[in-house]
Amino acid sequence: MSDTKVDILKFADKDGEYKRKPSVFRDFISSKAGAKFPPEAGRYHLYVSYACPWAHRTLIVRALKGLTALIGVSVVHWHMDDKGWRFPSNDDPCEGATEDKIYGVKRLRELYFKADENYNGRFTVPILWDTKTETIVNNESSEIIRMLNSEFNSLLDEHHAKIDLYPSDLQQQIDDLNDWIYPNINNGVYKAGFATKQEPYEKEVKALFEKLDKVEEILGNRYHHGEHYLTGNILTEADVRLFTTIVRFDPVYVQHFKCNLKMIRYDYPHIHQWLRELYWTIPSFKDTTNFSHIKFHYTKSHVGINPHHITPIGPIPNIVPLGKFK
Numbered sequence: 001m002s003d004t005k006v007d008i009l010k011f012a013d014k015d016g017e018y019k020r021k022p023s024v025f026r027d028f029i030s031s032k033a034g035a036k037f038p039p040e041a042g043r044y045h046l047y048v049s050y051a052c053p054w055a056h057r058t059l060i061v062r063a064l065k066g067l068t069a070l071i072g073v074s075v076v077h078w079h080m081d082d083k084g085w086r087f088p089s090n091d092d093p094c095e096g097a098t099e100d101k102i103y104g105v106k107r108l109r110e111l112y113f114k115a116d117e118n119y120n121g122r123f124t125v126p127i128l129w130d131t132k133t134e135t136i137v138n139n140e141s142s143e144i145i146r147m148l149n150s151e152f153n154s155l156l157d158e159h160h161a162k163i164d165l166y167p168s169d170l171q172q173q174i175d176d177l178n179d180w181i182y183p184n185i186n187n188g189v190y191k192a193g194f195a196t197k198q199e200p201y202e203k204e205v206k207a208l209f210e211k212l213d214k215v216e217e218i219l220g221n222r223y224h225h226g227e228h229y230l231t232g233n234i235l236t237e238a239d240v241r242l243f244t245t246i247v248r249f250d251p252v253y254v255q256h257f258k259c260n261l262k263m264i265r266y267d268y269p270h271i272h273q274w275l276r277e278l279y280w281t282i283p284s285f286k287d288t289t290n291f292s293h294i295k296f297h298y299t300k301s302h303v304g305i306n307p308h309h310i311t312p313i314g315p316i317p318n319i320v321p322l323g324k325f326k
């Protein structure tokens with residue numbers, strides 16, 4: 001088990017590059033007869049951090065699909081230390097976080113070891129936990145959101161059952177968007193921010209802004225045709241997946257991850273409009289966004305990047321109201 005301070009808070013390899021490790025738990029909740037993990041109200045639980053863009057995806061989809069009464073949530077403290085994520089306590093309170101509502105454990109890592117005593121990967125959020133078999137069903141957000149989207153429909157009212165963030169006629173388009181938005185934008189900000197050498201940092205930042213320019217062009221064309229989402233007139237998982245990176249961009253990534261060639265609010269009018277429409281007009285986006293957790297987590301946990309833990313006070317506001325240019 002890699003347990004030392006140096007290990008867990010060290011993200012780049014010896015070439016100075018950050019390489020995200022694949023998630024390990026990859027089972028599926030399925031509505032098919034005889035499934036090992038069938039959909040059931042109250043059976044599954046999400047462990048999240050409000051700071052984390054990957055966990056944020058799962059919170060948005062849970063809310064959009066009307067699953068809040070069926071799937072519970074525990075929220076870790078925004079601070080990640082040398083032993084990973086922890087839950088708040090009386091001596092260590094954290095507004096917006098919760099205790100572990102299932103077992104009352106102190107640390108997220110305890111859940112990983114409950115699921116597999118020999119686990120030797122990273123202790124990441126989100127976790128989709130099964131309270132019946134007491135294990136992790138899945139810890140890969142891109143798969144968790146697919147399950148939440150399609151596998152609980154028989155338990156939902158008609159309105160929520162009909163919401164489909166991955167409709168069959170748009171799947172190819174969504175997959176094509178995910179194929180470059182994930183490596184160069186969602187994970188691109190991390191690859192830039194966690195780089196420990198100049199060259200990989202520059203390579204990633206350039207690729208990131210090239211792809212943001214491409215998103216700006218796509219959304220510009222959409223708005224020109226009276227459409228408001230990445231694939232047209234329907235909100236899809238492609239919007240959800242991009243949102244959690246863009247909403248963190250000006251408040252954190254520009255400064256903390258040194259992604260500072262441009263800012264969303266000043267340089268990308270269509271992305272900015274799209275971001276604010278999602279945030280200000282669809283409660284599932286605003287209600288799951290916690291800017292304090294976001295800003296405090298990155299700036300006070302990544303000691304290698306910000307050794308004095310000082311959280312910059314700008315930009316103000318974290319997100320610009322709709323209707324104003326900036």
Ligand SMILES: N[C@@H](CCC(=O)N[C@@H](CS)C(=O)NCC(=O)O)C(=O)O
Pocket residue numbers: 008022023051052053054055084122123124125126139140141142
């Ligand atoms: N592939 C995972 C990535 C999750 C992930 O990297 N989460 C981060 C927080 S943003 C984490 O928990 N990191 C803890 C660590 O790496 O020790 C997913 O998308 O679900």
